[in-house]
Amino acid sequence: MLKTQRLEEQPELAVEAKNLTKRFGKFVAVDHISLEIRRGENFGLLGPNGAGKTTTIRMITGVIKPSEGYVKVFGIDVAKERKKVLKYIGYMPQKFSLYEDLTVEENIRLYGRLQGLTGSLLKDRVKELLERFYLWEFRRRLAGKLSGGMKQRLALATALVHDPTLLILDEPTAGVDPPLRRKFWEHFRELNREGKTILVTTHYMDEAENCDRLALMNRGRIIAEGTPREIKRRALGGDLVEIVFEGNLDPAALPGVKSVMEDSSERYLLVVEDAGRDLPRIVKKAEELGAKILVASPVHVSLEEAFIRFMGESE
Amino acid sequence: MIELEEGIRKGFRIIPIVDKEIRQLVRDPKTILMVLLMPITVTILFGYGYGGKGAGKYPITVVDLDGGDGAFKFIQELRNSKMFQIKAIYKSKGQGFSSVYSGEVYASLIIPETFTEDLMMGRPTRVELYYDASNPSVAQMIMQAVGVVTQQFQEWAAARFGTFAITPMFYTVYGPEIKKIESFIPTLMAMILQMVPTSLISVSICREREKGTFEQFIMTPVSVFDIIFGKLAAYFFATISDAILSLFTAILLFDVKLKGTFLDMIIVSTVFLLNSLSLGLLISVFSRNQLQAYQASIFSFIIFMLFSGVFIPVDVLSSEAKLIASFVPMYYFVTAFRNVSLKGWNYLMVLDQLTVISMFTFAFLALSLRFLRMEVT
Ligand SMILES: Nc1ncnc2c1ncn2[C@@H]1O[C@H](COP(=O)(O)OP(=O)(O)OP(=O)(O)O)[C@@H](O)[C@H]1O
Numbered sequence: 001m002l003k004t005q006r007l008e009e010q011p012e013l014a015v016e017a018k019n020l021t022k023r024f025g026k027f028v029a030v031d032h033i034s035l036e037i038r039r040g041e042n043f044g045l046l047g048p049n050g051a052g053k054t055t056t057i058r059m060i061t062g063v064i065k066p067s068e069g070y071v072k073v074f075g076i077d078v079a080k081e082r083k084k085v086l087k088y089i090g091y092m093p094q095k096f097s098l099y100e101d102l103t104v105e106e107n108i109r110l111y112g113r114l115q116g117l118t119g120s121l122l123k124d125r126v127k128e129l130l131e132r133f134y135l136w137e138f139r140r141r142l143a144g145k146l147s148g149g150m151k152q153r154l155a156l157a158t159a160l161v162h163d164p165t166l167l168i169l170d171e172p173t174a175g176v177d178p179p180l181r182r183k184f185w186e187h188f189r190e191l192n193r194e195g196k197t198i199l200v201t202t203h204y205m206d207e208a209e210n211c212d213r214l215a216l217m218n219r220g221r222i223i224a225e226g227t228p229r230e231i232k233r234r235a236l237g238g239d240l241v242e243i244v245f246e247g248n249l250d251p252a253a254l255p256g257v258k259s260v261m262e263d264s265s266e267r268y269l270l271v272v273e274d275a276g277r278d279l280p281r282i283v284k285k286a287e288e289l290g291a292k293i294l295v296a297s298p299v300h301v302s303l304e305e306a307f308i309r310f311m312g313e314s315e
Numbered sequence: 316m317i318e319l320e321e322g323i324r325k326g327f328r329i330i331p332i333v334d335k336e337i338r339q340l341v342r343d344p345k346t347i348l349m350v351l352l353m354p355i356t357v358t359i360l361f362g363y364g365y366g367g368k369g370a371g372k373y374p375i376t377v378v379d380l381d382g383g384d385g386a387f388k389f390i391q392e393l394r395n396s397k398m399f400q401i402k403a404i405y406k407s408k409g410q411g412f413s414s415v416y417s418g419e420v421y422a423s424l425i426i427p428e429t430f431t432e433d434l435m436m437g438r439p440t441r442v443e444l445y446y447d448a449s450n451p452s453v454a455q456m457i458m459q460a461v462g463v464v465t466q467q468f469q470e471w472a473a474a475r476f477g478t479f480a481i482t483p484m485f486y487t488v489y490g491p492e493i494k495k496i497e498s499f500i501p502t503l504m505a506m507i508l509q510m511v512p513t514s515l516i517s518v519s520i521c522r523e524r525e526k527g528t529f530e531q532f533i534m535t536p537v538s539v540f541d542i543i544f545g546k547l548a549a550y551f552f553a554t555i556s557d558a559i560l561s562l563f564t565a566i567l568l569f570d571v572k573l574k575g576t577f578l579d580m581i582i583v584s585t586v587f588l589l590n591s592l593s594l595g596l597l598i599s600v601f602s603r604n605q606l607q608a609y610q611a612s613i614f615s616f617i618i619f620m621l622f623s624g625v626f627i628p629v630d631v632l633s634s635e636a637k638l639i640a641s642f643v644p645m646y647y648f649v650t651a652f653r654n655v656s657l658k659g660w661n662y663l664m665v666l667d668q669l670t671v672i673s674m675f676t677f678a679f680l681a682l683s684l685r686f687l688r689m690e691v692t
């Protein structure tokens with residue numbers, strides 16, 4: 001097992017991007033975005049196809065140069081001192097980028113050696129990764145002959161070979177079956193616990209719920225940023241609660257209510273500032289006004305809904 | 316700052332790259348085709364027949380045994396044809412022969428004693444051509460040109476003096492102990508050592524870009540230096556067999572007897588092989604995709620063939636063409652390899668050519684290092 005890297009004296013931010021911009025000719029793929037990813041967190045980058053996620057990630061890993069702005073990884077400017085930061089980054093590109101004419105084991109070994117591992121350290125590390133990602137029995141198979149999910153496993157194993165402190169994963173679970181997706185995410189959590197920082201993109205909203213913080217991208221811009229809960233609140237302008245009552249009552253006049261979203265005579269969906277604080281007040285007030293509350297509960301808003309709302313607003 | 320623990324070594328990454336490239340080369344059926352089959356096939360094809368076309372002025376000598384107006388007119392006709400550069404006009408056959416033997420000229424044309432007389436009388440007569448058969452493509456061109464001149468002269472003479480026939484006779488002269496097939500060996504080696512390595516390595520970097528593997532590759536601390544020299548070394552190991560194989564095929568199949576030692580020939584071949592590989596790397600650095608890279612290597616190959624003196628000797632080319640030839644590494648290789656394999660010189664005697672070739676190699680590598688971008692596009 002590799003010893004973990006020394007964590008003291010490290011800057012607070014794993015990734016800091018300012019005014020990051022990428023133009024392809026006249027087309028602006030990434031448009032003046034700023035990002036701060038804290039050490040140890042799991043940061044999700046979401047957005048529809050063509051939003052600019054991969055382009056952003058490529059600028060962070062330094063495989064393309066920004067047209068404007070800068071990225072710092074652990075305080076080091078990637079465009080200027082790329083070599084210094086490489087050893088801290090484990091990168092899994094969106095497209096499978098390993099050698100299809102090398103075997104599973106040869107790929108991991110090659111990357112281990114390129115990262116500078118030698119001798120028994122290399123041997124043990126390769127074996128450990130093969131086992132951890134259930135690749136041991138396929139170790140002699142050419143990478144090109146693997147199934148989609150096996151390729152993803154191999155790519156993740158390879159990205160981890162030098163025990164990087166920052167993992168950048170571009171759609172790591174694309175084409176991965178649900179049980180394995182769960183395993184992947186359990187593994188990410190474990191890496192986070194070890195103090196590693198993860199930047200991940202995904203199109204699966206249930207996965208995004210697991211992130212500490214999210215940034216929502218559309219057309220090259222970040223249109224929302226925050227914890228999943230914050231994002232949902234911001235999409236609606238507050239928390240969503242449901243009330244069902246008998247009697248005469250104007251829901252809009254209840255305390256803390258910002259807007260009434262849906263009414264079907266007796267059932268209302270209300271946006272309130274803070275569900276925990278406002279729900280008891282609503283119940284109390286409604287009863288004072290002579291109505292009989294049958295149901296009063298917070299409503300779970302899916303990220304998907306928040307996502308779609310933001311997208312609609314930004315159009 | 317963050318410090319990595321021991322066990323992660325700094326420094327060069329060449330060895331894993333060489334290892335990877337060789338594994339990939341061995342698994343690619345293209346490699347087998349190009350490195351093994353191609354040299355053998357080309358050698359065999361060469362062995363069974365060789366044709367070439369060229370144009371330019373061939374240096375020849377004329378032996379004028381006649382000394383009359385007829386001979387004078389014939390020599391003028393040769394000059395007018397613009398195909399020959401008449402280096403000297405001798406009075407004896409011996410001088411004509413030795414000018415061919417020594418390699419000074421490609422052929423010597425002999426005009427017999429009774430030429431003018433025969434002409435006036437309307438009697439059939441002949442001219443004789445002694446040509447150096449060690450350079451078959453040139454010999455063929457000269458024979459054709461002499462045929463054309465003779466026919467023109469014949470028409471002119473027939474109109475003035477009535478029926479008249481003039482027959483060119485051809486005699487071969489071999490440069491000392493050089494058989495036909497031996498003289499092909501430098502050309503053969505030049506072709507094989509240029510085409511196979513250059514086109515093989517020319518796709519190596521752009522294939523990584525095209526397939527996307529470059530994106531992962533450059534996330535490791537490899538340097539431009541590691542990539543260029545790692546690939547160079549791997550492809551060198553893979554293609555050196557190319558040179559050895561061609562030589563052996565020629566020797567075994569066609570009973571070629573070369574004067575040079577094996578070591579000298581391999582040294583000269585190695586210097587040129589490194590040059591071809593460096594050119595291929597440079598092409599790979601600048602190509603956007605594999606197709607472009609192949610096209611560029613084939614294009615450069617054609618240019619090199621034309622200006623390296625394998626089809627048309629460089630000294631019969633125009634001064635512009637000579638200038639181009641001086642920028643063609645293959646030209647220096649053909650000269651050096653000819654001297655080593657056919658004349659038995661050792662590699663030190665062709666150090667001049669080897670130095671020039673190495674300077675090109677150095678330039679190609681320097682440009683590759685300078686322009687290889689550690690980015691995806
Ligand atoms: N090399 C390039 N040249 C020209 N345009 C490009 C290039 N790379 C990306 N783009 C364009 O930039 C935009 C953003 O692409 P990007 O790959 O970053 O999107 P994405 O958010 O990762 O999408 P997806 O979810 O489909 O992976 C797209 O419109 C794409 O066509």
Ligand SMILES: [Mg+2]
Nearest residue numbers: 053054055094
């Ligand atoms: Mg993408």
